[in-house]
Structures are given as structure tokens and as C-alpha cells.
Amino acid sequence: MLASGQAAMRVLGIDTASPRPELALVEASDAPGAREAVAALPPAAAEALPEALSSLLSSNGLRVSHLARVAVLSGPGSFTGLRAGIAFARGLARALGVPLVTVPTFEAARAALDPGQGPVDLFLGAGRGEVYRCRARPDADARAFDRLPRHDAAAEAAEAGVPTIDLAEVRLALASAAARLAAGGASGGDEGPAYGRRSAAEERFGT
Amino acid sequence: MELVLGIESSCDETSVALVRGDGTILSSVVSSQVATHGRYGGVVPEIAARAHLTNLPGLLDAALAEGGVPLGDVSLVAATAGPGLVGALLVGLSEAKGIAFGLGVPFVPVHHIEAHALSPFLSPAGGAARAVPERFLALAISGGHTHVFRYAPEGISCLARTRDDAAGEAFDKVAKMSGLGYPGGPVVDRLARLGRRTGPFPVPQFKDGSRDLSFSGLKTAVRERLLALGLEPRTGVLAARELRGEESLPAPLLDLLADFQEAVVAQVEDRLTRLHEDGPIPLLTVSGGVAANGLLRERLEAWGRRRGVEVLLAPRALTGDNAAMIAFAGLVRHRSGAPHEGFAAPARSRWPLPELPPLRGTALQ
Numbered sequence: 001m002l003a004s005g006q007a008a009m010r011v012l013g014i015d016t017a018s019p020r021p022e023l024a025l026v027e028a029s030d031a032p033g034a035r036e037a038v039a040a041l042p043p044a045a046a047e048a049l050p051e052a053l054s055s056l057l058s059s060n061g062l063r064v065s066h067l068a069r070v071a072v073l074s075g076p077g078s079f080t081g082l083r084a085g086i087a088f089a090r091g092l093a094r095a096l097g098v099p100l101v102t103v104p105t106f107e108a109a110r111a112a113l114d115p116g117q118g119p120v121d122l123f124l125g126a127g128r129g130e131v132y133r134c135r136a137r138p139d140a141d142a143r144a145f146d147r148l149p150r151h152d153a154a155a156e157a158a159e160a161g162v163p164t165i166d167l168a169e170v171r172l173a174l175a176s177a178a179a180r181l182a183a184g185g186a187s188g189g190d191e192g193p194a195y196g197r198r199s200a201a202e203e204r205f206g207t
Numbered sequence: 208m209e210l211v212l213g214i215e216s217s218c219d220e221t222s223v224a225l226v227r228g229d230g231t232i233l234s235s236v237v238s239s240q241v242a243t244h245g246r247y248g249g250v251v252p253e254i255a256a257r258a259h260l261t262n263l264p265g266l267l268d269a270a271l272a273e274g275g276v277p278l279g280d281v282s283l284v285a286a287t288a289g290p291g292l293v294g295a296l297l298v299g300l301s302e303a304k305g306i307a308f309g310l311g312v313p314f315v316p317v318h319h320i321e322a323h324a325l326s327p328f329l330s331p332a333g334g335a336a337r338a339v340p341e342r343f344l345a346l347a348i349s350g351g352h353t354h355v356f357r358y359a360p361e362g363i364s365c366l367a368r369t370r371d372d373a374a375g376e377a378f379d380k381v382a383k384m385s386g387l388g389y390p391g392g393p394v395v396d397r398l399a400r401l402g403r404r405t406g407p408f409p410v411p412q413f414k415d416g417s418r419d420l421s422f423s424g425l426k427t428a429v430r431e432r433l434l435a436l437g438l439e440p441r442t443g444v445l446a447a448r449e450l451r452g453e454e455s456l457p458a459p460l461l462d463l464l465a466d467f468q469e470a471v472v473a474q475v476e477d478r479l480t481r482l483h484e485d486g487p488i489p490l491l492t493v494s495g496g497v498a499a500n501g502l503l504r505e506r507l508e509a510w511g512r513r514r515g516v517e518v519l520l521a522p523r524a525l526t527g528d529n530a531a532m533i534a535f536a537g538l539v540r541h542r543s544g545a546p547h548e549g550f551a552a553p554a555r556s557r558w559p560l561p562e563l564p565p566l567r568g569t570a571l572q
Contacts, residue, residue, distance in 0.1 A: 046297055050304050050314075050550035064309060079253065080294050083260050084301040090264065091305025095278060192261065199253035205246070 009068040013179030016085035017077025019168035021045035024175035028183030046084030071182035074102035076132040076196035101182035104143035106134035112177035121157040123166040132196050136162045212281045213534025216259040216299030217291025217319050219250045223266040224530035225274035230336020234273035235531035238262045256294035285537020288316035289555030296554035315537035316552030322536035327492040331522030342489045349495030350375030362565045371423035375497045384440040386451040399468040402461030408470035410477050490517045499526040
């Protein structure tokens with residue numbers, strides 16, 4: 001439960017794009033261990049969003065007007081889920097007059113890793129036997145990713161001696177991580193979704 | 208007074224509009240993707256959905272600026288929930304729900320065809336909308352639909368529908384075969400006026416006496432006549448350079464287009480006449496893309512005068528997909544008090560209009 005005092009700022013995190021969609025409310029503060037509340041979303045995450053948000057707010061004694069920021073995953077992820085999450089977040093932030101923060105999926109995932117976790121390659125299913133991959137390079141941009149066949153990605157990780165985490169298999173609490181990044185001052189609301197892949201028609205026609 | 212924000216994203220037009228509680232349109236802005244999809248020979252759902260997401264914020268800004276009102280004044284939000292492309296619908300639907308949730312105002316999911324059916328009650332000149340009566344018939348005629356619906360307090364029913372192609376589809380296919388490009392409606396409307404009607408096509412009838420419509424036979428007949436004229440019917444996606452120059456079109460092709468257009472209009476008149484004989488039509492609305500066709504408009508107005516039926520044509524500017532009609536339909540549904548799914552409404556690819564509860568005492572008087 002979050003305290004419903006007036007002083008603390010709350011940030012909403014929305015993940016409708018990953019294999020484990022969630023909503024998170026984070027009480028933003030500089031202190032580590034800020035409290036948070038999380039609600040899992042069903043697979044048809046887009047349609048469940050408003051009611052899930054409604055019950056998450058009310059069960060924490062909050063109203064929508066208590067939201068000071070809205071964070072949403074910007075991709076990669078399910079095309080439809082990304083768009084629905086971004087559109088809802090954008091509309092919500094605009095109506096509330098608060099900042100919208102788009103957070104790349106892998107940036108949220110890195111932030112969500114256990115602090116004791118060593119280097120790890122992150123995978124997110126991209127369909128057609130491929131994965132989006134964010135490589136374990138401490139110096140690299142956390143949002144950088146590429147797309148390649150899953151077995152190639154696995155082979156390269158094995159060769160480098162780096163373990164892998166598939167976001168479909170391990171829950172990394174991406175919505176909370178996105179909200180915490182946004183609460184911590186991350187900004188950026190104009191970044192369109194990083195789809196990671198053109199539409200099938202464009203790929204076929206080579207346009 | 209109420210202020211309704213409407214959002215439409217069911218196919219390849221993104222639109223945002225503001226409509227006042229009396230049905231006055233304050234603003235309605237539309238962004239079309241026709242050029243984007245042209246090279247693929249049809250609307251590509253994933254490309255459409257991406258374009259909706261990109262286009263929406265700018266359209267919302269433009270609609271608010273044109274309407275001269277802040278977003279905070281909006282008291283009701285409506286968006287198309289179906290039928291349409293699910294990925295495309297979800298963009299407008301989600302943004303609309305986000306806005307309504309943030310403003311703390313009701314959200315109304317709108318049926319796209321109902322919005323068309325009600326659009327003729329909107330004023331073309333920027334005034335208040337007409338009251339929506341309890342009973343009326345709606346001809347929805349477009350590239351996707353050719354249906355006659357009956358609105359009554361007992362419920363909404365479908366009295367007639369095309370059994371194959373929609374009328375607008377016939378216009379598109381005939382234009383394509385004739386080398387006139389896409390979309391076919393405006394170009395056929397313009398060129399058919401230059402031709403003379405020389406050989407009428409028959410109005411199809413069903414043996415079971417059904418009032419349903421059919422346009423696929425007409426399409427085949429046009430194809431055969433093109434061949435007889437020595438004009439090879441075009442197929443596939445036309446590049447701009449393949450389009451026939453309008454200035455050099457042979458007179459027999461113009462005549463053929465005139466006969467085709469006449470056949471479409473004659474069939475619609477025939478079905479409306481028989482429906483009127485089945486039971487007097489209290490009022491008829493005509494909406495959808497084909498309702499922009501000049502000949503159809505003239506003839507249905509004349510038909511109404513002859514039969515003593517009030518015919519309301521959708522304002523030309525509102526015959527295509529637009530959010531003004533979405534906002535208005537949302538307002539009418541909200542006023543009627545008919546139950547709806549609100550924020551829980553899913554995007555639906557298929558959504559028969561008669562599944563909606565009837566409108567009761569909706570009048571915007």
C-alpha cells in the first residue's frame with residue numbers, strides 16, 4: 001500500500017507491450033526503497049487498462065489527480081500493445097497536464113535487474129523465430145538492441161560466456177522500473193515507439 | 208453546455224473533432240492515409256495503425272485550436288470501437304480512454320456505422336443538429352457497407368444488405384478496370400456526367416423477394432462491355448503513369464460509366480421503393496462515402512419528394528470517415544441512457560449494428 005499523503009508524488013508505470021504486462025504506482029522519492037503497488041494485466045492488456053488503473057488507484061486510496069507523471073514502455077514489444085499503452089498514457093498525461101515519459105523496454109529491464117546480477121544478455125521474443133536482444137555491455141547504451149534469430153543470439157551469448165534472460169520467462173517488473181526511472185528524473189516523451197521491425201507489407205515490398 | 212471530443216481511427220483516416228451539446232460542430236480535422244496505402248493496392252493494417260499513432264497528437268492540437276476550447280472543457284469523450292481494423296481502432300480508442308480517464312469524464316464507445324447513420328442529422332452549416340426521431344431508416348452506403356437499417360424503440364434491425372460487393376466497392380472496381388485509379392467514387396461521378404446513357408444494365412432481383420442488394424453482377428457486366436468496346440480491363444495496382452488521361456477518354460467509356468452509375472442508383476431507388484411499400488418510411492438518412500455521389504443525392508432527394516418521405520443526406524463533408532459523426536453519435540448514445548461498455552469497451556473487427564440496444568428518447572431538443 002502507498003501512503004495517500006499529499007506530499008509524495010506518484011508516478012504511474014504502464015507496460016502493455018511485454019509478455020508480462022503490468023501497471024505500477026510508484027511513490028517517488030529520493031530515498032531508496034520507495035513504496036510501490038503493482039497490478040498484473042491480463043493478456044488483452046489494452047482493454048483492461050482503464051479498469052485496472054481505476055482499481056489500483058482506489059485500493060491505494062488515490063485519485064487520478066494524484067498522478068504527477070506517466071511512464072510507458074516505448075518498445076520493443078508487441079506492436080499492438082505498445083501502441084495501446086502509448087496512446088492511453090499520452091491521453092492520460094495530456095488530460096492531467098503532467099509529463100509523459102517514454103522508457104525503452106530494455107532500459108526498464110536493466111533497471112529492474114537485481115543489483116547483484118552480473119552481465120547478462122536480455123531477450124524479448126520478436127516473432128518468426130527471432131529475438132530482440134540487448135547485449136551485456138556495461139558501457140553500452142541500455143536502450144540499444146538488435147534483432148536476430150534466437151539460436152544465433154543464444155550461441156553468441158554462450159560464446160561470450162554470458163547468461164541470458166528472456167523477458168517472457170522471468171518477470172522483471174518493467175512497469176515499476178519505468179515508473180522509478182521517470183520518478184528519478186528521466187524524461188523524454190516525444191520518442192515514438194521503437195517497433196524493432198517494419199510492417200510485414202513493407203518488409204515484403206522492400207519499401 | 209456539454210462539449211464532446213470524438214476520435215476516429217477505424218481504417219485509414221485519423222480524425223479528431225469537437226461537437227457541442229446541441230450538436231454544433233466546433234471543429235473536425237481529418238488526416239487521410241490514402242497515398243500511403245496506394246502502393247499496396249489496399250489498406251495495410253499495421254501501417255494504418257502506426258500512422259494513427261503518429262498523427263493523433265497533431266490532430267488533437269488542431270481540433271482544439273480550431274474549436275477554440277481547452278481540453279479541460281471537454282465533458283464527454285467518444286471514440287470508434289468498431290467495426291474496423293482492430294490494431295487501428297485500438298489507437299484512437301486507447302488515446303480517447305486515456306483522455307477521458309484523466310479528465311474524469313464519461314467515455315462512450317461508438318459504432319462506426321451508427322455514426323454514419325446519424326451523421327445526416329448534423330448541420331452542414333455549423334448550426335445545431337436536428338433532433339433524432341425515435342423511428343427512421345438509415346441507408347449506409349460506402350466502400351464497406353450497403354445496408355438499410357431501421358431504428359425503432361423496439362430495436363435496431365437490418366432490412367436490406369448487399370449480398371456481395373458494397374456499392375462503393377463497385378465504384379472502385381469499375382474505376383480500376385477502366386484505368387481510372389483509386390478511389391473510384393469521385394472520378395466516376397465526374398466522368399459519368401460527361402457520358403450519355405446508352406445501354407441500361409438490369410436491376411437485379413432475388414427470387415425470394417428479398418430487398419437485399421447485389422453489385423457483383425453489375426461489375427461483371429461492366430467488364431464484359433469494356434471488352435466488347437475493345438478496352439482491355441485493367442487489373443492489379445495501377446501506377447500513376449498507367450492511368451488513362453481523362454482528357455483523352457473515348458466517348459463509349461464515358462457512356463459506359465454513365466450506364467454503370469445509373470444502374471447503381473436505380474437499384475438503390477428500387478429497394479427503397481419496395482421498403483416504403485412494405486411500410487411507410489418515416490424518415491430516411493443517407494450516409495457513407497457513396498452518399499457524396501452527385502447523381503445519388505439528386506435522385507434520392509427527388510425520390511423522397513415523390514414518395515412523401517423526408518430524405519436527409521449526410522453533409523458532403525461528412526460522407527467520408529470523420530470524428531464529428533463519432534462525437535455526435537457518442538453524444539446521442541450518452542443522452543439516450545442506453546447501456547454501453549464504457550471504459551471496458553474492446554475494439555471489435557465485427558460488430559453487427561442490430562446488437563446495439565435501441566436509442567430511447569434521444570432527441571436533442
